[in-house]
Amino acid sequence: MSDDATPVAEAESGPFRNQLFPIGVDCYPLDEEKRSFSDWYDRDLAGEFAAMHEARISLARIYVSWKLFEPQVGQYNDEAEDRLGDIIAAARAKDVRLIVAFFADDRFADMNEVPWGKKRDARTDEYLIQREIALVQRIVNRYRTETMIWAWELGNEAFCSGFASEDTLQAWATRLRDAIREVDTARAIILGVDPETLVRETGVDAGPAIGVFEYGVSHVTAGYRAYAAEGPVTHGPATYLDSFLLRSALRGLPVLADGVGVHSLDVAAAEEAAYVRMALYSSLMNGAAGVMLRRWRDMAAEKREPYFRDPFEVLVGMNDPKGRPKPVLSEVQKFARVAARLDLRRYTRAPERAAVMVPAERYEPLPSLAGLYDPRSCLQGYIAAKEAHVPVGLVREGDDLSAHMALFIPSAAKLRSETWGAIAQFVQSGGSVVLSYGGGDADPAVREIFGIEFLGDHGVRRIVSCRVAQPGLLGDLTPFDVRLDLPHYALLGNSGATVVATDATGSPLLTLNQFGQGRAVFLAAPLERAIAQSDPWAAPDQVRSLLRTVYGSVAGAAGAGPVIDCDDPSAEVALFLGETDDVVMVLNHSAEAITPTLTAERVVAAVADVRGGKAAEVGAKAFGVPLPPNGAIALRLAYA
Amino acid sequence: MAARSKAVQAAEALARAGQVGAAVAACYDALALDHRDAHTHALLAHLMLEGDFYDEAISAATLAIEIDPDCSPAYLALGLAYDRRGGMWDQSVLVWHELAEVVPDLVTAHVQLGEAFAAAAFEEEAVRSWKRALELDPKEARATYNLAISSLKREGMALALPLFRQAGELDPSQDELFFALLGVKEGLGKPIDPARVKPNRTARIGAAGLALRDEDLFAAAELVRLALDEQPDDGEALALAAYAYLKQEATNEAMACALRALTLDPELTTALYTLGVVYAKRTGLNRHAARVFIALAKRASSHALVHVLLAESLMGLQRYEQASKTYRLAVRLDPACVRARFGLAASYLTSGRHAEAQWEIRRAAYYDTKRQGLFWRLYDAYAGGGEPS
Incomplete structure (x- = not known):
């Protein structure tokens, strides 16, 4: 019955690809490190597109090299333009549609290093921006009626990480977008950055800039993986990271799960295939509008001392440097066959009425540590909800909560005062909330909503203990004592809440309060953060079980539990x-x-x-x- | 070298107390006064490393080194951040190489350098680094484990197993397990005179345990002898005798005493432990060892090391899948157990799960370097303007 266990004969008449869930791949200009920028797509792309078609891949992203196209100011390279025309023709011949990316950087092909730019910043320099607009309009104008072009894309993480502020990013993105719109009013335009990974890398929130485009992207970058889920890719938190970022990027726009694949060549081929399989299914299951795989072919890197692997994530592809398919390609093909049979016009995902709230403190820079702790805590909260099979999304602090019935707020140190008001209203009108203590003083609203008196922070603990005081009230909890470093523990007095579980000394660990029409659950310890900061791959089962039991029970009682x-x-x-x-x-x-x-x-x-x-x-x-x-x-x- | 400001010292005090948040804030206060203070940047790198925020640690450590290229604690933080972050082995090799030159007797630098070389597929250089670490400290368990892993990759399990055993014997926590089973947390720290111990069984057995804990084998033997003279069928006394023999490498005698103790009380965990260890030491008795450790694991299931011992005997029996499961259980009970991590890595390698094996080795390094607390040693020496002791 499983994907690998039983081969299933394919019906002849079935759809070949899912038009509403395109599967694509990045097709980089250079596949060998020793090549130079002028070798831009100087290879047999027709063969590659044919292989993509055979693997049921319907999209390819190609990159325009500004340096090659405009070698002198205002003088365009006819040969490069012809080569682009050839690429588009080759794609058309094999029914592969294209995303044409401008001003993306692959760190090899020097695509944006125009020699006449005199080291000025292409992101902010007015003259260079004018030249960028001219290039974009020239190419878009030439292909504005070309049906094989699926979307135009501006920038990627490598390029956008050079922006120092939201304003400059938004200004650049809006101007370039408007420039395309002047010429082509039909095709989608994408800003190629994941807001969460960009804010992690640069502190710049790309959310407002992305808002004016037609698609968003989510992208597990090597840096973000190292930060949030560094570890084995075939089990544990790393397997949830793709969908976590996808959920985070879903801000009212359809989102492409971009850059799907492993980052390092030291992952075995079988592990790479297993990881990609999970990322593909996970994307479809969590509401992506399509997926883009990281790279068609491995980069043939130069061997050099002391180490011949390169940390850049664009290295690993679906074929080896000689073009031989790797196991991951057959995984993609199998997945495409499954995805093709899911008619997204006939079937809609079951509604999600539970959400993990990402606190606004997440955007605070150092020395506040909240910006570092919170995304990890939210990922662990998200995993707990997933393990409880709760259909769950992410909301940001300040978002409208009216579509949700259950809310999980993992280990936040502080929330804005207006958020407390929104939470009070949410619970009063029938919603349920689980909030875990994240250190510091508790807001006065905690007493009202959660029915507890905050008596102070007991500080660091090495052991998590649970004694069940009210069995069955929040699921099937079991008592335990396990070793796990807790950074904080809230000492609580009762102000009306029911104590569901305590620690070994009788201090409340878990309380439940009926507030208005809804229920408010308080966890006295930041368990999500404790899991994230200890060892998420070896976190004690009992703690993870407690968390998912509470999440599942609260969501279930609120009507936001699993449909199946x-x-x-x-x-x-x-x-x-x-x-x-x-x-x-x-x-x-x-x-x-x-x-x-x-x-x-x-x-x-x-x-x-x-x-x-x-x-x-x-x-x-x-x-x-x-x-x-x-x-x-x-x-x-x-x-x- | 300029004296550290009060602001830096305040940050230091908070960092030493483990108050990461407050210490980070204090570092920023110190940087507001002097943004080119290498101490502060090194401290910040250490604090970021404590929170597993590797990119931030790399950035702070790099700044510290830019300001003062002799800032050895910053090199340490930088190297650890590269290693723990993963995927930056080339930079890591350079940093550890540098630190090994700045502080040549820093064993960890050689161990880490070896691991960075190994991750970069420079096996020979890696082996040379680990051997250099063992020259400096023959009891360096992680270097021995790494050599065992290297041997496993090149020559197979049969030749790697003795190295794994050798590394296991360097593990001081194995003795801790015995005393945890015995219920003795700490020794007295001073010699026990058997003649002054109360002449009853309970006092003598208790004192013998304390003497063993303090490695005073003569006093322990005397007390056990007195107890056995009074009651020859005393299982607990026999188990202590077995352990005392084991510590003197008298394995036949240890086995005899442990077996006799178990005939009297088949559930006596101290005797099970000693018998299992004796069996595991002798070639060809892995099956026996596994059976004994299974019995021990049933009775002392909360101790990670019990599962490690069982897993090691299963590895000897080439039951890698079972060994892997047992090692995983040990890691769940104690994620910081270096021995379990390396064993798990070895078991993964037998089934071709290379990335996971590499991860376990990295986690072993993570916990081992955290436990060592090397940063403060280097920092204090750097702040004092001298060589680390």
Whole structure:
């Protein structure tokens, strides 16, 4: 039944690709480090596009080299323009659509280093911006009716990380966007940066600039992975990072999950394939508008002392330096076959009414440590919700909460006063909130909403203890004492809340308060931060279990729980609702084989692989789904 | 070298007290007064490293080195940040090389340099670095583990196993396990005169345990002898005797005493421990060792090292999958257990999970270097203007 275990014969008449979920790949100008900027796409792209087509890849991103196209001010290189024309023709021949990226940097091809620029900053210098506009309009004008061009893209992380402020980024992006719009009013325009990874790298929030474009992108950069989830890529937090950033980038725009792939050549081919499989399924399950894989072919790097690998993330592709396919390419093909059978006009993702709130303090610079702690805590909160199978998204502090029924606020040190008002209103009108103490003084609103008296911070603890005072009130909690460094522990007095669990000395650990129509749960310790700051790959099971039990219980009681239940925390489940039947996708986030039991709300008559094949009769609400390590499956559910 | 300002000293005090947030704020206060103070940047690098914020640590340490190229604590922080961040082995090699030259007797620099070389696929250079570390400190467990891993990659498990055993024997926490099972947290720290111990069994056994803890084997032996003279079938006394023999490498006697103790009390964890260790030391008795450690793991399941011992015997039996599971359990119980991390890495290598093996080795280095507290040693020497002691 699983993706790898049982081959499924493909129906001849099935769709070849999913038009509403394009799968693409970055096609870089240079594949060998020893090449120079003038070798821009000087290779057989027709062959590459043919191979992409065969792998069901429908999109390729190509990069315009400003340095090559405009060698002298106002003088354009005809040969480069012809080569671009050839690329587009080759793509057309193989039905591969293109994203044409301007002013992106791959750190090899010197694409933006115009020799006449005299070291002026292409991001802020008025004259250079004028030249950029001229180049963009020239190319867009030439291809504005070209159907193979899917979107125009401006910048990428490597380029945009040079902006020193939101204002300069927004000004540059808006001017270039407007310049394209003057010429081409139809095609989508993308600003190629992930707001979360950019703010981490530079402190610049690209959110407002992205808001005026048609698509957003999410992108797990090497730097962000090292910060948030450095560790094995086939289990643990790293397997959730793609969808976490995707959720973070979903700000009212469709989002492409960009740069999918591993960052380092020291990951084995099988591990790379397993990771990419998880990232692809995870993107589809979490609402991406498409995916872009990191690179078509490995960069052939120069061997040099003392070390011949290069840390730049653009190195690792789906084919080896000689063009031989790696296992990851067959994973992409398999995934494309599955995605093609999910008609996103017929099936919509089950509604998400729970969210992890990213505190505004996340944007504070040093010496505040909140900007460093909070994203990690939020990732752990997100993972806990996923492990509880709660359909969960991310909201930023200050966002409208009215679409949600449950809110998780992981280990925040402080929230704005207006946020406390919004939380009070949210809970009063029937929402449920879980807030874990993040250190410092508690806001006076805590007493009102959570029914507790804050008596101070007990400080660092080495052991987390849990004694259940009210069994069953917040799920099936079990007592434990485990070693885990806690940076803070709130000492609480009662002011109306029910103490659900305490530490070993009887000090409340977990309280529940009915406030208005809703429920407010307070965790006296920043468990999400403690997991993130200790060792997320070896965090004590008991603590993780406590967290997901509380999250799951609160979301379930608030009406924001799983639409289809699952008994294995390492399985991620996404349900796509149809009119007569549903599609469920299950993804194994562990490197071990598992057989989770799914429990639907109705009796399932039969399940069938979405790719076709014979349906298996079920006749019950619950059924098991065997999954290989890091495996995934998409099943069509027919109800009785 | 200019004296440190009061602002820097305030930041130092907070950093030493582990108050990361306050110390970072104090560092920024100090930088507002003098933004080119290498001490402050080095401190900030250390604090960022404590929070696992590697990019910030790299940035602060680089600044410190720019300001003062002799700032050895900054080199340490920079090298550790590169290693813990991953993917920056080329820079890491250069930093550790530099630090090994600035502080030639700094064993950790050679161990880290070896690991950076290994990650960069320079196996021979890596082995040379670890051997250099062992020349400086023959009891450096991580260098020995790394050599074992290297041997496993090149020559297979059969030749690597003795090195793993050798590394395990360097692990002082194994003795800690015995005393944890015995219920003795600390020794007296002064000699015990057996003649002055109360002439009853409880007092003699308790005092013998304390004497063993203080490595006073003569006093312990005398007290055990007195207890056994009174009651020859005393399992606990026999288990202590077994351990005392084990510490003197008298494995036959240790085995005999432990077996006798277990005949009297099959659930006696101290005797199980000693018997298992004796079996594990002798070639060809891995199956026996595994059985004994399984029994011990049932009775003392909360001790990470018990699972490590079991996993090591399973590795000897070539039951790598089971060993891997057992090592993982040990790591969950104690993420800082270097021995479990290296064992897990070895078990991953047997199934071709190279990236995960590399990660475990990096985590072992992470916890080992955190435990060593080297930063303050180098910082104090740097602040004092002298060589680290």
